[in-house]
Amino acid sequence: MKRKTHNKNLAKRIRQSIPFYIMILPGLLYLLINNYLPLPGLQLAFKRLNYAEGVWGSPWVGLKNFKYLFRSPDSWIIIRNTLLYNTAFICLGTAFSVTIAILLNECSRKWQKRYQTFILIPHLLSYVVVSYIVYAFLGGENGMINNQLLRPLGFSDISWYTEDKYWPFILVFVNIWKTFGYSSIIYFASIIGIDRTYYEAAEVDGASALRQIRSITIPLLKPVLITMILLSIGRILYSDFGLFYQVPMNSGMLFDTTNTIDTFVYRGLMESNDVGRAAAANFIQSVLGFFLVLTANRIIRKTEKEHALF
Amino acid sequence: MSKYNRKIRIVSNIVLFAMTLLCVLPLILLVTSSFTAEEVLAQNGYSFFPQKWGLDAYLYLWETRKTLLQAYKMTFLVTLIGVSCGLTITTLFAYGLSKRSLPGRSVIAFMVFFSMLFNGGLIPSYLMWTQTFHIKDTIFALLVPNLMMNGFSVIVMRSFFQSSIPEELLEAAKLDGAGEWKILAWIVLPLSKPILSTITLLTGLGYWNDWMNGMYYLVGRTDLFTIQNVLNRMISSMDFLRNSNLTTAIESGIRTPSIGIRMAIAVIALIPILVVYPFLQKGFVKGIVIGSVKG
Numbered sequence: 001m002k003r004k005t006h007n008k009n010l011a012k013r014i015r016q017s018i019p020f021y022i023m024i025l026p027g028l029l030y031l032l033i034n035n036y037l038p039l040p041g042l043q044l045a046f047k048r049l050n051y052a053e054g055v056w057g058s059p060w061v062g063l064k065n066f067k068y069l070f071r072s073p074d075s076w077i078i079i080r081n082t083l084l085y086n087t088a089f090i091c092l093g094t095a096f097s098v099t100i101a102i103l104l105n106e107c108s109r110k111w112q113k114r115y116q117t118f119i120l121i122p123h124l125l126s127y128v129v130v131s132y133i134v135y136a137f138l139g140g141e142n143g144m145i146n147n148q149l150l151r152p153l154g155f156s157d158i159s160w161y162t163e164d165k166y167w168p169f170i171l172v173f174v175n176i177w178k179t180f181g182y183s184s185i186i187y188f189a190s191i192i193g194i195d196r197t198y199y200e201a202a203e204v205d206g207a208s209a210l211r212q213i214r215s216i217t218i219p220l221l222k223p224v225l226i227t228m229i230l231l232s233i234g235r236i237l238y239s240d241f242g243l244f245y246q247v248p249m250n251s252g253m254l255f256d257t258t259n260t261i262d263t264f265v266y267r268g269l270m271e272s273n274d275v276g277r278a279a280a281a282n283f284i285q286s287v288l289g290f291f292l293v294l295t296a297n298r299i300i301r302k303t304e305k306e307h308a309l310f
Numbered sequence: 311m312s313k314y315n316r317k318i319r320i321v322s323n324i325v326l327f328a329m330t331l332l333c334v335l336p337l338i339l340l341v342t343s344s345f346t347a348e349e350v351l352a353q354n355g356y357s358f359f360p361q362k363w364g365l366d367a368y369l370y371l372w373e374t375r376k377t378l379l380q381a382y383k384m385t386f387l388v389t390l391i392g393v394s395c396g397l398t399i400t401t402l403f404a405y406g407l408s409k410r411s412l413p414g415r416s417v418i419a420f421m422v423f424f425s426m427l428f429n430g431g432l433i434p435s436y437l438m439w440t441q442t443f444h445i446k447d448t449i450f451a452l453l454v455p456n457l458m459m460n461g462f463s464v465i466v467m468r469s470f471f472q473s474s475i476p477e478e479l480l481e482a483a484k485l486d487g488a489g490e491w492k493i494l495a496w497i498v499l500p501l502s503k504p505i506l507s508t509i510t511l512l513t514g515l516g517y518w519n520d521w522m523n524g525m526y527y528l529v530g531r532t533d534l535f536t537i538q539n540v541l542n543r544m545i546s547s548m549d550f551l552r553n554s555n556l557t558t559a560i561e562s563g564i565r566t567p568s569i570g571i572r573m574a575i576a577v578i579a580l581i582p583i584l585v586v587y588p589f590l591q592k593g594f595v596k597g598i599v600i601g602s603v604k605g
Contacts, residue, residue, distance in 0.1 A: 019490035027403025041434025126519035147355030
C-alpha cells in the first residue's frame with residue numbers, strides 16, 4: 001500500500017516536472033554528445049586506426065601503441081616537459097600571484113580598480129595574438145630584442161626560434177605574464193573576504209603592515225592557496241596547447257623543450273600521421289589525469305573540507 | 311597611517327605600476343611596429359620608437375580587405391550565434407537542475423560534474439566530430455565543439471538560482487497560475503542579470519578568441535575563417551592574404567610589407583576587445599571571483 005502511494009507520488013512528481021525535463025533536454029544532449037559520446041574513442045589506444053573502418057572497425061593491436069610510444073625518446077621528453085613546466089607554473093606562478101594580490105590589497109581603493117583593469121588584459125588575448133607579440137620581441141631578423149637591445153650593446157644576435165635552451169624561461173615567463181592577473185584577482189578576492197576586525201585588532205596592538213601580512217593575511221589565505229595548488233596538481237598532465245604550440249610558432253628545432261603531451265597528440269594526429277602513439281599518449285593523459293584529479297580532491301577533502309569539489 | 315605603513319603602500323604602488331607597464335608595453339610594441347614604415351622595419355626591426363612612421367602595413371591590409379572583412383564577419387557571426395545558443399541551453403539546463411524535487415536530478419547533476427573531471431582528449435573528439443557528425447569545413451565546426459556549454463558554467467548558474475532566487479516568489483507566481491516557462495521568463499531571468507552577463511562574457515570571450523576549432527576542422531573552407539584563424543594561418547604562410555581564394559589577385563608591383571603586416575593584423579584582431587573591455591571590465595572581474603568561489 002505504502003509502496004503504491006510512493007509510486008503514485010513519483011509519477012505525479014515526474015508529470016509535474018515535465019517542463020523542467022524539456023528545459024534540461026538541449027543542454028543534456030549537448031553534454032552527452034560533446035563530453036560523453038567521444039569516450040568510447042579512447043579504445044583507439046589499443047587499435048590501429050583505419051579511417052575507412054572508423055574507430056569501432058579498426059583492428060586491435062594490444063599494447064603495441066604503448067610499446068612503440070615508450071620505446072621512442074619522445075615519450076620521455078613530453079612527459080618530462082609537461083611535468084616540469086607545470087611544476088614551474090605552480091611554484092613561481094602561485095608565489096608571484098599571491099605577492100601581487102597582497103600588494104594590491106595595500107593600495108588605495110581607487111588604484112586597486114585601475115591596476116586590476118590593466119593586469120587582466122593579457123588574460124583577454126588569444127594565444128595566437130600572444131605569439132605575434134612574442135615574435136615582435138624575439139623575431140630573429142626583425143625582433144625588438146635583437147635589434148634594439150643586443151646589437152647596440154655589442155652582443156651578437158640570438159636566434160630565438162632555433163635554440164631550444166632559452167625556451168623554458170620564455171614559456172614560463174609568457175605563461176605567468178598571461179595568467180598572473182587572473183589568479184591575483186582570485187587571491188585578492190579572498191583577501192578582501194578576510195574579516196576586517198582582525199586587522200583592526202592588530203592595528204590596536206601596534207602591528208605593522210608587514211606583520212599583519214605575515215600573521216593574518218597569509219595564514220588566512222592558506223585554505224584557498226592549498227586548494228588552488230592541489231587543483232593544479234590534479235591537472236599536471238595537461239598543458240595549455242596554445243602556449244606550447246603557438247608561442248614557439250611550431251618550430252621543430254625547439255621540440256626538445258617545447259613539446260608536451262598535448263602538442264604531441266595534436267602533431268601525431270594532424271601533422272605526422274602517427275595516430276597510434278598519439279592515441280596512446282592521449283589515453284594516458286585522460287585516464288591518469290582523472291585519477292590525479294580524484295587524488296587531489298581526496299586530499300583537499302581531508303585538509304580543507306569546504307573547498308572540496310565533491 | 312604610520313610612516314612604516316606608508317612605505318609599504320608606496321612600494322606596493324611602485325610594484326603594481328611596474329606590472330601595469332609589463333602588461334601594456336607589449337601591446338604598445340605591437341601597435342608602434344604596425345605603424346612603422348616597412349623599410350625601417352627591414353633595417354631596424356620592431357621598435358617602440360620607430361625612426362619613421364608609416365602606413366604600409368595598413369594600406370596592404372586595405373588592399374586585401376575582402377578577406378579581412380569576411381573574417382571579421384565570421385568572428386561576429388560565430389560569437390553571436392554561439393553565445394545565444396550557449397546561454398540559452400546553459401540557462402535552461404541550470405534552471406531545471408536547480409529544482410530540488412526533480413526526479414533523476416542527482417544523476418544528471420553527477421553527469422555534469424563528471425564531465426569536468428574526465429576528459430576524453432583530442433583524438434576521440436576529433437574522430438567523433440569528423441567521422442560521425444561530418445562537421446569538417448562547415449560553420450558548425452566553429453560553433454559546436456567544446457565552446458557552447460561547459461559543466462562549470464552550468465554548476466555556477468545552478469547555485470546562483472538556488473541561492474539567490476527566493477522560493478516564495480516562485481510559489482506565489484505559481485498560485486497566480488503562471489506556468490513554469492512564464493515563471494522562468496518573467497521572474498527568474500530578470501533577477502539573474504549578474505550571472506547571465508557573467509556567463510555571456512565568458513562564453514563570448516571563448517568564441518571571439520578561439521582558433522583551435524578552425525585549426526582542427528577547417529581545412530579547405532578558408533572563407534569560413536574567423537580573424538583568429540587568419541592570424542593562425544598567417545604564422546605559417548605570410549602569403550595567406552594574397553593567395554586566399556577570396557582576394558582578387560593583386561597586381562604585381564605591390565611588394566608585400568610582410569614584416570609590418572604581422573603586427574597590423576594582430577592589432578586589428580585586438581582592437582574590438584580593447585574597445586569593449588573597459589565597459590565590461592567589472593563583469594570580468596566579477597566572473598573570475600564567482601568562478602573561484604565555486605571552482
